[in-house]
Amino acid sequence: MSKLFKSPKLVIWMVTYNHEKYIEQAVESIMAQQTNFDFQLFIGEDCSTDNTRNICLELKNKYPDAIKLVLNNKNIGSNKNGMSMYDLCYKSNAKYIALCEGDDYWTDSFKLQKQVDFLEANPDYEVCFTNINIINDKGEETKEQLITTSPKTTYTQKDLPLRVPTLTRVFKNRDFSNLQIAPGMDTIILLYQAQFGKIKYIDEITGTYRQHDSGAYTSKSKAKRKEHNFLTLFGCLQLLKPPLLYKYYGMLFKKLVELKRLNSALFKKRQSQLKKEYKSKKSSFSKKEQRNIAIGFLLLKTPFFEHSKLLSKVILILLNRKFIY
Template identity: 30%
Template sequence: MQIHTKPSHRISVLLVTFNHENYIRQALNSLFGQVFNEPIELIIADDASSDATLNLIKEYEGKDDRFTFKYLDSTTNLGITKNYKRGFSACLGQYVAVLEGDDYWISAFKLQRQIDFLDTHWESDLCSVNYFVLEEDRFHFHPRAAIGNGHRLISARDLIADNLVGNFSTCMYRKTALDTLPLKLFEICSYDWIVNICVARSSLIGFLEEPMSVYRLHSNGVWTQTPHVEKLKQQLEIVPEYDNLTNNVFHAEFEVLSNRLHHKIQTANLVDAVAVMTPSTAGKISRMMDYLPPVLLSVARVFIPPKLKRLIVRVIQRDAA
């Protein structure tokens, strides 16, 4: 007979880092500033940082009696998917919150409010929070969703259509949900989106509308550095694998997403083509438009994406000048 023992910590915080020395203090300060009067198991999953990230984390040891530090091996770079796999496995708490080393929390009550939600909402295995996106190079903040004081419930199908959860640093999971993630999930390139879709196969996601976290976009981030069209292509390529991973239960939703990504890629390619158009070519197009029947121009205005229309107008005006 298997005996289940009660976790020694009600909550584990999984700190995921890789070369985050410029950001880790802000992340840790937001964690250590949480108003939460229970023990916290802190799992440090550093993916072989080559900078001072780990040394900076060690400076926080002994500063707060609530925290028990547990370091995972940091001698080998595993990549984000395998790093999360071992991190989730190492957490022993009833609940698991994630904090990535270049993000930070802006509510001192984030952990408590998420625990309170999961304690009373058994239909949810994941509680996420609204967040600000920080575009660091432009010094620009904007909220991911409309700010409110309530919550909404999100299904896996909702998440496929729009990844409202957005990033791991907003998430708190029931450990039992993480333990039942399919092993195949960690054999392919997996990020927060597909992890949360898998969690939501048998539960709903609670989304607290108050912003409590900041997702940082910076020039050192791999995803931030990836060109827009390449991001879309990567998403499109991975959709069939995610569809298979979820046993085609959400095939219709993934098909809609694939069609939308195809359209975005085609539009982006057209925009790029117009952007590099030579003045002589732009002039020819402008003169050709003078001879097109008005009805064809009206149809074109309906079907050409607004962004492309604006760019065409700018190119033609550039040539006219």
């Protein structure tokens, strides 16, 4: 990739922070892509405290035309950094965007070509993703493939939330700047994208997800991870209308049940947040749905369930039956 890409067909979104051990492999796996179209890598380096920035500068020098490197003057956090890079990708006027974080990497040199070929041939699809394997910090494989069963290969908004590996996604370029920032923006963005078209799963492994203790999600405590999941689903509410809105309330109740067993203070805070939101959306639900949501809040008051795995399991089953299945 030696020529200047004035108008690439595809841009790759990448964010990185303290990835000195991984960033070179991530970038080189992208530079190894074989395509019949131009692409460019956009890297947002978030003021790392290790040698990540220097490595990024070296890679920029190695691939001056293929990499656009953004060096933040101060650390702004993964969500703001990510949304800033989405905005730059959107303004590139590329037709498609692909995702890969700085601690993951691609393993199929024809990954982009396969996914773009599909999207070009199927304009009613908005997003295309594939399978991955998982390794630990030592590079040892811990999971041969993330998705072990796939009953179908086409999904719509009603199927969400869905396990869609971030590092494999390729999608049409859209403006995400009006979305409210929340943990798990990849989940919220996918929900937004599903308004415009279908989601395609290609049953091939094209990348590797690296699980390590310093990851943005894995470094959190178990309670904080549950809160993260709650806030992700809560952030989805901004995009939902009945009947999907009702389903997501059920999932939020389930996250609160799990959170109550781990941290009562976080549980109370997020329960209060959901109650306030419900009051503003109550008229969106049918009378039957309103009754079931009231039951959901009552179930959260069940005494001592946070100390009983069996009682918690019973409550989760009831929530599934009332809201989801």
